[in-house]
Amino acid sequence: MADKPIQGEKRVFMTGNEVVAWAALAAEADIMYGYPITPQNEVMHYWTRLAPKYGKRFLQTEDEISAGFTTCGGVLAGKRAFTATAGPGNTLMQESMSMAEMMRIPTVLVVQQRGGPSTATVIYSQQEVTMTCYGGNGEGLRIVYSTGSHQELYDYTIKAFNTAWKYRFPTFVLGDGYQAKMRESLYLYDPALKGIKMETTTPYLGLEGMPGVDRDPSHLRNTYNTEEELYEVVSDLVAAYEKIAPEVVEYQTFNTDDAEVIIIAHGVVTRAAQAAVKTLRSQGLKVGHFRPVTLRPFAAQQLRDIVKKAKKLVVVESAQGQLMKLVKDAIYGETVPIEGYLKPGQGITGEEIVEYIKKGM
Amino acid sequence: MEKIADRIVEAYIGEYASGKSEVSLNRALSLLESGRSPVTLVDFDLVEPFYTLRPIKKELEKKGLQVIAWETKKTMGLGEAGTLLKPEMRWALRRAGDVIFDVGYGIGGAVKLRLVEDGLDGGEMKIFVVTNIARPITGSVEDIVEYVGTLGPVDGLINNSHLGDDTDVEIIQEGARVVAEAAKRMGLPVIRTTVDIRLSDKIGRTDTMGNPVSYLKRHMNRSFW
Numbered sequence: 001m002a003d004k005p006i007q008g009e010k011r012v013f014m015t016g017n018e019v020v021a022w023a024a025l026a027a028e029a030d031i032m033y034g035y036p037i038t039p040q041n042e043v044m045h046y047w048t049r050l051a052p053k054y055g056k057r058f059l060q061t062e063d064e065i066s067a068g069f070t071t072c073g074g075v076l077a078g079k080r081a082f083t084a085t086a087g088p089g090n091t092l093m094q095e096s097m098s099m100a101e102m103m104r105i106p107t108v109l110v111v112q113q114r115g116g117p118s119t120a121t122v123i124y125s126q127q128e129v130t131m132t133c134y135g136g137n138g139e140g141l142r143i144v145y146s147t148g149s150h151q152e153l154y155d156y157t158i159k160a161f162n163t164a165w166k167y168r169f170p171t172f173v174l175g176d177g178y179q180a181k182m183r184e185s186l187y188l189y190d191p192a193l194k195g196i197k198m199e200t201t202t203p204y205l206g207l208e209g210m211p212g213v214d215r216d217p218s219h220l221r222n223t224y225n226t227e228e229e230l231y232e233v234v235s236d237l238v239a240a241y242e243k244i245a246p247e248v249v250e251y252q253t254f255n256t257d258d259a260e261v262i263i264i265a266h267g268v269v270t271r272a273a274q275a276a277v278k279t280l281r282s283q284g285l286k287v288g289h290f291r292p293v294t295l296r297p298f299a300a301q302q303l304r305d306i307v308k309k310a311k312k313l314v315v316v317e318s319a320q321g322q323l324m325k326l327v328k329d330a331i332y333g334e335t336v337p338i339e340g341y342l343k344p345g346q347g348i349t350g351e352e353i354v355e356y357i358k359k360g361m
Numbered sequence: 362m363e364k365i366a367d368r369i370v371e372a373y374i375g376e377y378a379s380g381k382s383e384v385s386l387n388r389a390l391s392l393l394e395s396g397r398s399p400v401t402l403v404d405f406d407l408v409e410p411f412y413t414l415r416p417i418k419k420e421l422e423k424k425g426l427q428v429i430a431w432e433t434k435k436t437m438g439l440g441e442a443g444t445l446l447k448p449e450m451r452w453a454l455r456r457a458g459d460v461i462f463d464v465g466y467g468i469g470g471a472v473k474l475r476l477v478e479d480g481l482d483g484g485e486m487k488i489f490v491v492t493n494i495a496r497p498i499t500g501s502v503e504d505i506v507e508y509v510g511t512l513g514p515v516d517g518l519i520n521n522s523h524l525g526d527d528t529d530v531e532i533i534q535e536g537a538r539v540v541a542e543a544a545k546r547m548g549l550p551v552i553r554t555t556v557d558i559r560l561s562d563k564i565g566r567t568d569t570m571g572n573p574v575s576y577l578k579r580h581m582n583r584s585f586w
Contacts, residue, residue, distance in 0.1 A: 010497070011495070011524060011527070011532075012495050012496065012497050012524075013378075013493060013495040013496055013523065013524045013525055014378065014496055015377070015378050018377075018378075018496075018498075022497070038442075039411070042377070045377075046498070049498065050498075122411075122441055122442065123411065178585075181411050181412060182585065183378050183525060184525050184526070185495070185524040185526070185527040
């Protein structure tokens, strides 16, 4: 068995899916559970090529329902476990992710969004925002990072394991098929080099000592007998989530201080939005960009403060308003007009954002 | 079957995202530019055609290349992304002139060369492995030797080491050294080093190991799906 997979820091060239596999290695993940679906297959392909060299495990399950539940199982056994999926696979994983919410199981799920609804297209969209943030039959007690570059896919996949295990909520890295397949350079690094210490993982089951004598029984439940009991359980979950939300929330702003028009975009579309702001500012137009990095929890108060001085918000996304819903929910009560540049399942360029904004100014 | 004397038949195989398409299409274009005709480029990706020659087929044909490739919208019903052998691909070697195959990645792609009539057993085809050491899975001499060992018959290695837009001379030359050592261990020649033409003033006509350098005009960055 080789020593650490990544030593020091190294500049490399790869596709987004490969980045996820290498990041999981760097994060000392123990096992990946997986089921194939385009466009995330290479996460599994690279993990299984690398796993034998580093003593890592992999299990291909019979479907995504099982992949999600086996990931929960791996975590309950105390392993740093993760899985990856897309589109209809993500839909199937909602049952297991709801359980993870109810039982506060620190799963890590990487989603590479493809077209929707249903089978749709195999490559790209931003149409799994609603599902990844609020899917299943729960209250959306999840942490969702939306990445926009390979470097971020690396950084946030590593971070996802720490966020999950520290705060004990199912954590998601939300990419898309473009990020999954496109090629660019990034720096792989040993997290220890950057002062990142991986959170310890502990099993939920098979603990030492006699239950009731040496320790409390580890009584794991996702089901309750009475409505009153459930109300208390969910209230406690929500309180715990709201307590940690301020520590977890992340966002970025670009030229928003004096902006009249603010572009709101996430994931890979932030590249186009940032490019558009550069162009528009060079033409003397007061345009800025707000980029949520965590879609859940959303930087609601921060966005509210930013839009107070704006004349218009333009939400730009490759979906029919999934990001827009999060924005409206976050800033309810603000009277700033909101427009949507909505292109479900299609890539968005900086040039088209520039054209749209200029038409409206 | 008559063998056309002196014609060039090459298949470019290798690791996922190693640069097979960019290298093979530039090879086909340079053969054309040197006065050879006809030159046929075959999109032989029967593995994972999300990033292939298809979107730039017409552009390449306008330059005078013959291109055998599916148009994605014509592959409806032929699998997720149309990984089906087009009949012209099977019979490509029955055409006159040079034929260059851009092959799907890994052993999965390489074995499909068996589908080409007179391909593996015709005596003309040379199979080259495109290698980029900036991809960690083929980043060291040992990794390359191990990987190439899985690919079946191989006639030479190509050093295509780069970091995309962030390429510098260092990675190209380091690639030349690593690929040369790997090639030596396998008893294979290094055919050439391929370099983005934007760096042509920083690296001459041979690399640090004395391999010939070919310049690439990048086309594949416009070719995604």
